[in-house]
Amino acid sequence: MKILLLEDDYNYRQSIKEYLEDIGYEVDEASDGLEACNKIKDNTYHLLILDIKVPEISGHEVMKYAKRLNLQTPIMIMTSLIDIDDMAIGYDLGCNEYLKKPFNLAELKFRVNELMRKYYARDDKNLITIASVFNYNTVNKTITNGDKTINLSSRELDLLNYLLYKKGSFVTINELISELWDEEINSADIRMHVMKIRQKTADNFILSKRGLGYKLNV
Incomplete structure (x- = not known):
């Protein structure tokens, strides 16, 4: 599984990177917020570990950018800023975990493993298999195919979740329009x-039949 680590202190970053790699993770690193955004745009990650006070743009702005891309990737904030206002900003932006600096590497291992288990565990009761090879986690709204995460837009997720709610039955286009978006779209x-x-997935991910509409292939 692949992690993006944003940390501007070189020695600190290398120490964390080497430790995470030693316990089995693939780690991509960024030394400033702009570099992190570019890597998020071009790559798929299973976890973002972000320092807040970094050059170019802050870790909070990186979080905003990730959310604008409709990413559902879990985010861990790694920072010495722990007053209630900073924590509130982080959680409002979608942070899933806080790790206060300085920290023990064993604590980092525990928190990273727990996030990975929560979001990607294969035995999760909230994991639904679609079209034989895709796994949809109904808790964090992510689709995975092996180690690859498929990112959907908010409306695509709305459509997927409604088809899942009606699984086993075809859903007409008129029903989708009226139930999901109140005729805002056609x-x-x-x-x-x-x-x-x-x-983004496969041709048989959503099944269709003329006159009946669409059905999720579960």
């Missing part, structure tokens, strides 16, 4: 969202 928009989900 049938062409629905078809576009289905097409994009299939492009």
